[in-house]
Amino acid sequence: MLQFVDRLVEKQTGEHLNNLQKEIIQGLWQGKTYQEISESGANGYNENYIGDTSRQLFKVLSEQLDEDIKKSNFCWTIERIINSPQSLVGVVNQNITWCPYHDRAVTNDKITSPELAKSATKYHDLSLAPKIRKFCDRTTELSILSNWLCNQNMPLISVVGRAGIGKTSLVKRWIDLNLEQFDTVIWKSIRFSPTLNTIIEDILTTVNPDTILTHPLLTQLFHFLRDRRCLLVLDDFQDIFIPGQLAGHYQPEAQDYHTLLTKITEIDHQSTLLIISQEKNQQMIALDAELYPIKCLELRGFETTEILKNVGLGDSDSALQILKSYEGHPIYLKEISSLIQTLFSSNIAEFLTEEDLILTQNMQTQMKTYFNRLSPAEQQIAIHFSQSNLPISREQLKADLSLSSTDLINGLDSLKRRYVLTAIESEGIAFRLSPVFRAYIRSFT
Structure with missing residues (x-):
């Protein structure tokens, strides 16, 4: 059975079953739930990850066998196909009956009930x-x-x-x-x-x-x-x-x-x-x-170096600095990577010598859309934040801006719900504006 499934997966993906996939298939064949597969080993993966991996396998098998394969019919469908006269599996000389823990479905049964249909x-x-x-x-x-x-x-x-x-x-x-x-x-x-x-x-x-x-x-x-x-x-x-x-x-x-x-x-x-x-x-x-x-x-930006490798920046300290400056945003990183390759001969260190944070045309357009959606109070708060690279506390904002407490608090909350403002907790709570958004506001104020 594992040989048969492995052949199908290898034909579709070019890769053989890995150890986790084999454990999952064996667990399903024994009638185990995803939780039971997880608890029995499965390389330490939780039941949700095992479920996702299973569904990827079912999709591959469905396309290869031209059948709707899912958890509920996986075992008896594979068994039926192996036992079919047209099967070229060649692993046994007689029909297999390895799936005893539930009733087998008959694929050509006609649905007569309107509700079932x-x-x-x-x-x-x-x-x-x-x-x-x-x-x-x-x-x-x-x-x-x-x-x-x-x-x-x-x-x-x-x-x-x-x-x-x-x-x-x-x-x-x-x-x-x-x-x-x-x-x-x-x-x-x-x-x-x-x-x-x-x-x-x-x-x-x-x-x-x-x-x-x-x-x-x-x-x-x-x-x-x-x-x-x-x-x-x-x-x-x-x-x-x-x-x-x-x-x-x-x-x-x-x-x-x-x-x-x-x-x-x-x-x-x-x-x-x-x-x-x-x-x-x-x-x-x-x-x-x-x-x-x-x-x-x-959904936040990426924090690992994997995204840097995907966009062609590598995982050097300079690349990590770019990751932080552009907030792990996949599109921003891809655009900056392209700029570095074409205008800086792939020299990241030279790119970082630029005085200002570089914004592509697409970033500027996106930030303009963000800024235009802000309420007047939010715009006032954002402009004040753009004048400093350091986090600012609510008390300091209240002293610096001519806004009522209600407008200030609602404005801060709204900017957070637009994901351009981040709260930082240390001795108290301070707020930091998105570096990209800050750079855009500085460009016209």
């Missing part, structure tokens, strides 16, 4: 999701999402962070590895869908063209989410927030999204709404995680 129907609409060509290591974050989505069945999850930090790629990568976990997976972008009603109409009529739309559409959507296990992804969620005001406040015409986020945590259903945003939603903060089934994954 409905539950067996899969629908995936990922036309607006990106194609992942190169993925930086986010093993921890993938495991967190697996735990929330597969183990805890969280109805509302947000993935938030700076533009270009890798939020959309992370979610798409998780979906690519776990597509079989949901009956329906739908990816929508707020940028291309003007209203929530437009999104709901498209979902309901595309999944089932015979659907008769009834109002309110939100109620019909909740019935849909209750009837099947669905993952609904809403990307570019920050586009429904008001620019020029504090972070995470809905535009007047987008108040129905507020209702969606509240109700999806209160009603009984089996689905998940996952939102991707550059700003932390004020409503997600108001919904106390102690009382509501919600989770928020804040």
